[in-house]
Amino acid sequence: MTLRITPLADPEVRASSRRLAWLASGADEVPLGSAFLRLFTREGQQHLAELEIAVHGAERRRGVGTRLLDAAVAAAREEQRRSVLAQAEQGSAADSFLAARGFRRVLGLTYTRLPLADADLAGLEKLVRLPCPGYRLTEWDGTVPDELARSYADSRRAMDDMPMEDTDYGTVVWDVERVVAAAEAVAQRGELLHTVAAVDASDGSVVGFSELVVPGDGRGDGRHYGTAVLPEHRGHGLARWMKATSILRARARHPELAGLCTDTADGNAPMRAVNDALGYVPTHRAVEYQLDL
Secondary structure: OOOOEEEOOOOOOOOEEEEEEEEEEEEOOOEEEEEEEEEOOOOOOOEEEEEEEOOHHHOOOOOOOHHHHHHHHHHHOOOOOEEEEEEOOOOHHHHHHHHOOOOOOEEEEEEEEEEEEHOOEEEEEEHHHOOOOEEEEEEEEEOHHHHHHHHHHHHHHHHOOOOOOOOOOOOOOOOOOHHHHHHHHHHOOOOEEEEEEEEOOOOEEEEEEEEEEOOOOOOOOEEEEEEEEEEOOOOOOOOHHHHHHHHHHHHHHHOOEEEEEEEEOOOHHHHHHHHHHOOEEEEEEEEEEEEEO
């Protein structure tokens, strides 16, 4: 089989990463597959790359994926990366492919979905009305308001101890610039970002947050980007409070929205319990693989 691997220029620009891309094509120059290698550029993750490979179903088991993988790994080495991450749905062809090529399993993920038509709105309203002494909720669309920007960026360390098992994920260092850039990236894609935050009533600082991204037309499924509470403020039901509020807002503001999706590490028992309590239903499982260079 004649196979050509062509490096591509990726027009996508992100504040925290850049991407390399390759196209696999046959003798007739018909595309057979592609690979993207995301190179993280921010402090705390400059050792890391993230790989996505896609091969047309009819072209699998003919060496296309292997050639794309070889190109991406060579580039990761040249960029002096220590680890390459790749995700596959459990039991899929990609799952077998990665396991057979030196990647090791480092994390299990469960994907869940809340069908909004089946949501227990009365139960959610009851959760939202439960008192959380010492805290209040605030919310915003798009970029965080200036008066909350610093404490919101500081609250992002709530994700630092998220269970990642054996993943060499590094530490995501957040500042106001990165928070603003992340919100702007969502807007540039034509999507809607809504954030619910828990605030310490004693000093007005953000101590937890729950982010939801909704398609620009308000249809299809929305996706939770992150829900977390600072360690010193856990145990008060804030995660459930914020997420229940986020669900109700989405239901009221986007009546044609079908569902809300999220993924949770298998080792993150507290967040799995929150999702279960709110009615999220498992849809599939995925495996995070890592190649140590």
